[in-house]
Amino acid sequence: xxxxxxxxxxxxxxxxxxxxxxxxxxxxxxxxxxxxxxxxxxxxxxxxxxxxxxxxxxxxxxxxxxxxxxxxxxxxxxxxx
Numbered sequence: 637x638x639x640x641x642x643x644x645x646x647x648x649x650x651x652x653x654x655x656x657x658x659x660x661x662x663x664x665x666x667x668x669x670x671x672x673x674x675x676x677x678x679x680x681x682x683x684x685x686x687x688x689x690x691x692x693x694x695x696x697x698x699x700x701x702x703x704x705x706x707x708x709x710x711x712x713x714x715x716x717x
Contacts, residue, residue, distance in 0.1 A: 638691045639691060639692065640689055640690055640691060641689070641690075641691075641692055641695065642687055642688070642689045643687070643688055643695050643699075643711075644673070644685060644686070644687045644688075644711070644712040645685070645686050645687075645688070645699070645702075645709050645710065645711060645712050646683060646684075646685055646686075646709070646710050646711070646712040646713075647659075647683060647684050647685075647686055647702065647707050647708070647709050648681070648682075648683045648707065648708040648709075649677065649681055649682050649683065649684075649707055650681050650706065650707075651679070651680050651681045652706075653705065653706055653707060654677060654678075654679060654680075654681060654682060656705070658702065658705050658707055659672070659684075659686065661705075662688075662698050662701055662702055663688075665698075665701065666690060666694050666695075666697060666698045666701070667690070667694075668688045668689060668690045668694070668695075668698060669688065669689040669690070670686060670687065670688045670689075671686070671687045671688075672684055672685070672686055672687075673685040673686070673687055673712075685712045686712075
């Protein structure tokens, strides 16, 4: 069985991507387990903290995909336990 790890990211969505299914698409495309830990989204844009679990190389590809969609992605400095 392949090793799975979890990573937590902060995603920042511009106004034009708020209604796009970016998270749903990345989960399906890369067969990931995801948990939205916190979010603040309005019609003008927003951010969320996303925890995703999968094989390390798959998470690398998913991170690249999210960025290529136009979402700013960075490691989350979570205060959530």
